[in-house]
Every structure is written in structure tokens, then in C-alpha cells.
Amino acid sequence: MLTLAKEASQLAYVPYSKFPVGAALKTSDGTVFTGCNIENVSFGLTNCAERTAIFKAVSQGHTKLDEIVVYGETEEPISPCGACRQVMVEFFEPDSKVTLMAKNGKTVEMMVRELLPYSFIDFT
Ligand code: THU
Numbered sequence: 154m155l156t157l158a159k160e161a162s163q164l165a166y167v168p169y170s171k172f173p174v175g176a177a178l179k180t181s182d183g184t185v186f187t188g189c190n191i192e193n194v195s196f197g198l199t200n201c202a203e204r205t206a207i208f209k210a211v212s213q214g215h216t217k218l219d220e221i222v223v224y225g226e227t228e229e230p231i232s233p234c235g236a237c238r239q240v241m242v243e244f245f246e247p248d249s250k251v252t253l254m255a256k257n258g259k260t261v262e263m264m265v266r267e268l269l270p271y272s273f274i275d276f277t
Contacts, residue, residue: 154179155254158224161187161202168192174202174231175224178210181217186210203237207244220250230254230261238269 154177162175167190174190188206192199200208203223210218221241225231230253233241241251247266254260
């Protein structure tokens with residue numbers, strides 16, 4: 154999964170930030186999906202690597218996700234943005250593992266509920 158996340162970053166479309174990110178996730182049945190960040194000249198339309206991987210999985214019928222690795226070409230592991238955290242809450246379990254990985258292989262492991270405590274859930 155760590156290698157797949159790093160490989161996915163090589164496909165990042167980042168002409169504006171030049172900041173490639175890759176993600177690899179595993180669904181509850183063990184299927185793996187990868188994603189990269191995809192930028193746009195209208196900057197706000199950028200899609201992060203995490204959401205690319207999650208939306209690929211969901212669009213293929215996988216709505217129960219198990220774990221995700223996020224790779225950044227950085228000295229220290231990068232941390233998912235708020236939008237990605239809320240999307241993670243939708244499809245992962247609160248205790249699902251999120252591994253954040255830097256270019257030197259350094260990793261930090263978190264749980265989804267640690268990344269977004271007291272998150273908005275469907276109360277209806
Ligand atoms: N980015 C991600 O893809 N994932 C993160 O966890 C943090 C930020 C992207 C968005 C943008 O293309 C670039 O990194 C710089 O913010």
C-alpha cells in the first residue's frame with residue numbers, strides 16, 4: 154500500500170502547486186484503489202489525492218472502505234485537508250487506519266476519528 158501510494162503520486166496533475174500527492178486505499182473486501190491530486194487553472198476545483206481514490210472506489214460500487222495511505226513528496230508526512238477528512242468519515246469506520254507517509258519513508262498512523270473528532274454525521 155505504501156508503494157502504491159507513492160507510485161500514484163507520479164500521476165499527479167500539479168502544474169500549479171508542483172506538489173504531488175498519492176493515495177492508496179483498501180476496501181472492506183480487499184480491493185485496492187489509488188488516486189492522485191488533480192489541479193485546475195481555477196484553483197478551487199482541485200481534487201486531492203485522497204478524494205480521487207475514494208471517489209474512484211465509490212464510483213465502482215465500493216462504499217465500505219478499510220484503510221488509506223497518503224504519500225507526500227515532503228520531509229514530514231502531510232496531513233489530509235478538512236474536506237478529505239469529512240469525505241473519509243462518510244466511507245471509512247471511525248477506527249479505520251490512515252497512514253501518512255513522507256518521501257523518506259517516515260510514517261505517522263492515525264485513525265479517522267482522530268483526524269476529525271466530533272464530526273458531522275447523518276442525524277436524520
Ligand atoms: N493535497 C492533496 O492532494 N492531499 C492532501 O492531503 C493535502 C493537499 C493537494 C492539493 C493541491 O493539489 C496540492 O496538494 C497543494 O495543496
